[in-house]
Amino acid sequence: MNKAVFFDRDGVIVKNINGEALTNPKDLELIPNSIPFIKKLQKQGYKIIVVSNQPDVTLGIIDENTKNALVKKFKELLYKNNISVDGIYYCFHHPKGIIKKYAIECNCKKPKPGLLLKAISDHNINPLDSFIIGDRASDIKAGYLAGVKTILLDPKDLETDYLLQYNVKPDFTVRKLSDSLDII
Numbered sequence: 001m002n003k004a005v006f007f008d009r010d011g012v013i014v015k016n017i018n019g020e021a022l023t024n025p026k027d028l029e030l031i032p033n034s035i036p037f038i039k040k041l042q043k044q045g046y047k048i049i050v051v052s053n054q055p056d057v058t059l060g061i062i063d064e065n066t067k068n069a070l071v072k073k074f075k076e077l078l079y080k081n082n083i084s085v086d087g088i089y090y091c092f093h094h095p096k097g098i099i100k101k102y103a104i105e106c107n108c109k110k111p112k113p114g115l116l117l118k119a120i121s122d123h124n125i126n127p128l129d130s131f132i133i134g135d136r137a138s139d140i141k142a143g144y145l146a147g148v149k150t151i152l153l154d155p156k157d158l159e160t161d162y163l164l165q166y167n168v169k170p171d172f173t174v175r176k177l178s179d180s181l182d183i184i
């Protein structure tokens, strides 16, 4: 069985732009520190899996073309930085969405664990040897439900409330990504 590190995308690998939605692929940039970090983990034998909620298309904030362009841009940036990840899993759903195929109560929108469970099955991953790194309480809850160890990255104040609401605690909290190297 394989070991893996699951990464939330926005705020962990991709720069957040002041809490605003990414509406232009030009604005999608990697967080520079994430690149050597991912490479180190790969050297240690971890599979790298990205798990990301992207409801903006069904919320009407971006159109399908832009959604696809953003997906493509992320892949291109990884490729340009010589990172080949083992899987990228998106949830495009939202129960209040306006696009029928995405407007469902799915099993994969974090805090639900569906994206992780799919990857665990696809890549023969042992959750007990694996971690998730995310900046939101929903990442921590999804990781907890999937049975992986959870690392909360530089949380905003609001996340404390969500952690209480989800009745979950991160196994570790770190200020910056590289601090996770002492844990993993």
Ligand SMILES: [Mg+2]
Residues within 6 Å of the ligand: 008, 009, 010, 011, 012, 134, 135, 136
């Ligand atoms: Mg995030």
Ligand SMILES: [Zn+2]
Residues within 6 Å of the ligand: 090, 091, 092, 093, 106, 107, 108, 109
């Ligand atoms: Zn979903």
